[in-house]
Amino acid sequence: xxxxxxxxxxxxxxxxxxxxxxxxxxxxxxxxxxxKTSATTYVEIxxxxxxxxxxxxxxxxxxxxxxICDITQxxxxxxxxxxxxxxxxxxxxxxxxxxEWFDIYNQTRDFFYCNDCIWTISRDGPCLxxxxxxxxSCYSWNPSTQLITKPxx
Ligand SMILES: *[C@@H]1O[C@H](CO)[C@@H](O)[C@H](O)[C@H]1NC(C)=O
Numbered sequence: 001x002x003x004x005x006x007x008x009x010x011x012x013x014x015x016x017x018x019x020x021x022x023x024x025x026x027x028x029x030x031x032x033x034x035x036k037t038s039a040t041t042y043v044e045i046x047x048x049x050x051x052x053x054x055x056x057x058x059x060x061x062x063x064x065x066x067x068i069c070d071i072t073q074x075x076x077x078x079x080x081x082x083x084x085x086x087x088x089x090x091x092x093x094x095x096x097x098x099x100e101w102f103d104i105y106n107q108t109r110d111f112f113y114c115n116d117c118i119w120t121i122s123r124d125g126p127c128l129x130x131x132x133x134x135x136x137s138c139y140s141w142n143p144s145t146q147l148i149t150k151p152x153x
Contacts, residue, residue, distance in 0.1 A: 031067035037078040041115055043105050044076035048120040049095060055121055056094035059104060081107045093121060100141040102126050
């Protein structure tokens, strides 16, 4: 008969598992793939630049670096936001003659607004698809001054 695991080991392991499950952003997709998984939230970035212009995007969170993606049409990734809040994905956008960045997913801003957060990117900035089927929820690029206070990409 195998020895019984000490009850404290079981409890600690279980607690760690639950904490990890609740606290971790669970990522599906790296640059090479677009993935819509069973994770609760999907973020998609559509290239709305003039034809033939590739959009270079580099998205990160505190824990994950999704890599540098060259988007000709669209690219997306899935994740489950942090149970305790505060999930943030920020991306840099490199266009010809222009470098910008934007918080593509801010849990405080977006959690109750979208599970499928579909963005279109043009020179003027990002616009989010609304329930009415138009990309008419538009945002400004993050001010470049914030680059000092957040990690550079
Ligand atoms: C996320 O959005 C909220 C609401 O717009 C804002 O107050 C907060 O500063 C944003 N978080 C970050 C890390 O930028």
